[in-house]
Amino acid sequence: MAPIVITEGDAVVSEIYIERGILTRAGSLMPPNPERRRVVVLTQPTVTGPVEQVERSLSDAGNQVTVITLPDGDAAKSLSVVESVVRDLNDLTLGRADTIFGIGGGAATDLAGFVAATYLRGIECVLAPTTLLGAVDASVGGKTGVNVGGKNLVGAFRHPARILIDVDVLEALPTVLIRQGAAEALKTGFIGDPILVDLYRDKGLAAPLGEVVERAVGVKARVVSGDFRESGARAVLNYGHTVGHGVEIAAGISHGEAVAIGMVAAGVVGERTVGFAGRADHDALIASLGLPISAPGVDGRTVEDLMALDKKRDAGGIRFVVLRDVGDPLVVHPDDATVRAALAAIGID
Ligand SMILES: NC(=O)c1ccc[n+]([C@@H]2O[C@H](COP(=O)([O-])OP(=O)(O)OC[C@H]3O[C@@H](n4cnc5c(N)ncnc54)[C@H](O)[C@@H]3O)[C@@H](O)[C@H]2O)c1
Ligand SMILES: [Zn+2]
Structure with missing residues (x-):
């Protein structure tokens, strides 16, 4: 399927791919970028299966991959988690040509988007929402942020370059989600x-x-x-x-x-x-x-x-x-x- 696109003026700023099993092909669906060496995957404790698929596919495509597991849910959306993640990115010498890959529910993609929007004043971000709410709302549209006192009071507007939505993952969700x-x-x-x-x-x-x-x-x-x-x-x-x-x-x-x-x-x-x-x-x-x-x-x-x-x-x-x-x-x-x-x-x- 052709991606759904988000545009600003004449420019395409986000491409959204909705396919079954797409996470097993994550490596070949990254935005073209010959300079990219490293991809840091930011994720939640609950999505280990999808993360393994992404990790394997990104590695097979020649990337050095590091997975950082965030606290679950909104506990991830804090400035102290941002600081801890950024220190890890620094230690990895993640550079301007590298990529943050956020995978999980809306809390993980909000945090990943915010880190990508602010680290080195902004590096490439790819998101893979694993909840229905994340797929239809949180990951799409470029709003990122963390909670300080109130919900989402600190954040940035920045579109992820790509959003990969795996329908197989969504179909396996518990009814409550x-x-x-x-x-x-x-x-x-x-x-x-x-x-x-x-x-x-x-x-x-x-x-x-x-x-x-x-x-x-x-x-x-x-x-x-x-x-x-x-x-x-x-x-x-x-x-x-x-x-x-x-x-x-x-x-x-x-x-x-x-x-x-x-x-x-x-x-x-x-x-x-x-x-x-x-x-x-x-x-x-x-x-x-x-x-x-x-x-x-x-x-x-x-x-x-x-x-x-x-x-x-x-x-x-x-x-x-x-x-x-x-x-x-x-x-x-x-x-x-x-x-x-x-x-x-x-x-x-
Ligand atoms: N940026 C935006 O425009 C926007 C819009 C709407 C909501 N949001 C944010 O999104 C968050 C809510 O999204 P959410 O409901 O996805 O929250 P969430 O990320 O907290 O996920 C809910 C729970 O589902 C678990 N989970 C995730 N994927 C799963 C899977 N495949 N199978 C089983 N469990 C899974 C998570 O670990 C978590 O425990 C809030 O922080 C909200 O502020 C942002
Ligand atoms: Zn809402």
């Missing part, structure tokens, strides 16, 4: 691909992951190519995230589950501000995937405070992405009564 990723995939369907929404409606969590990922990445690549630094158009990718972020922290649930609840709230805002007529179907679809559609017991003040914090950082006030229709998103600034109604609909008052 398929469900969390489905929330973000469905989000991209709601904002940009009605056929992806239909696919989830027809097949539920059994929706074929190759097609899900191609469609979701297609939407994200299209949106990001129009607007890399989130000045406007890219904001639609935050569908479900205004309330979702607050709920994620206040309830301590996964990002995907929080986005599902946030989309339900956004459906209410859409109904009240732009006459979104598909709310019942939208909510039923989210629920049918086994995703939560309310957050009872979550403290409303905490969620509102977290939304107010986002608002302070965002000149225009509280922004909600809403749908006029599936595939037709826009950004609105709802009044307080509408926000309260949206929170009430998800069990927060």
Whole structure:
């Protein structure tokens, strides 16, 4: 399959390959670069099988390969881990022509992307997401970062040169991770691909992951190519995230589950501000995937405070992405009564 590309102006900045078994061919799919000597693989403890495939393929292609295993999950996304990795890269004398290969879930690819964006002021980065959430969202689009106090407060915008998505790896994921990723995939369907929404409606969590990922990445690549630094158009990718972020922290649930609840709230805002007529179907679809559609017991003040914090950082006030229709998103600034109604609909008052 031809890669999906992300462009900036006329230049292709990222190529995304979605294939079965692609990690066994990682060595031949690296960006052409005769100067490259070394590849440092940054990974998580849970993905040893895929990492072995990558390591073998990169070595067979003539690279010196070093694997560094990061702490699991968001424990990897800290400045102290960045420092420790950079000291290792220094010891290896990793140079400007060399490459960071990040493989794992979104936490590993966020950290790998940040290290690659900042080490020597930026070296080549290739990412191989191994979770569905990573494949449809975290690895694509050039946002990298670590957590300092809040989530992702330190980071850099820099596209990975290539993204290699192995559908075989995704199909082996436990259901809980398929469900969390489905929330973000469905989000991209709601904002940009009605056929992806239909696919989830027809097949539920059994929706074929190759097609899900191609469609979701297609939407994200299209949106990001129009607007890399989130000045406007890219904001639609935050569908479900205004309330979702607050709920994620206040309830301590996964990002995907929080986005599902946030989309339900956004459906209410859409109904009240732009006459979104598909709310019942939208909510039923989210629920049918086994995703939560309310957050009872979550403290409303905490969620509102977290939304107010986002608002302070965002000149225009509280922004909600809403749908006029599936595939037709826009950004609105709802009044307080509408926000309260949206929170009430998800069990927060
Ligand atoms: N940069 C972005 O644009 C962006 C977008 C969305 C999310 N994110 C970030 O992504 C992270 C969440 O992504 P995630 O859910 O992939 O998190 P994660 O990396 O923490 O992965 C979740 C868990 O799955 C495990 N795992 C990974 N691959 C596996 C596999 N193939 N089989 C079994 N287990 C596997 C991981 O070790 C971890 O325990 C957050 O840090 C979030 O901030 C970034
Ligand atoms: Zn998200």
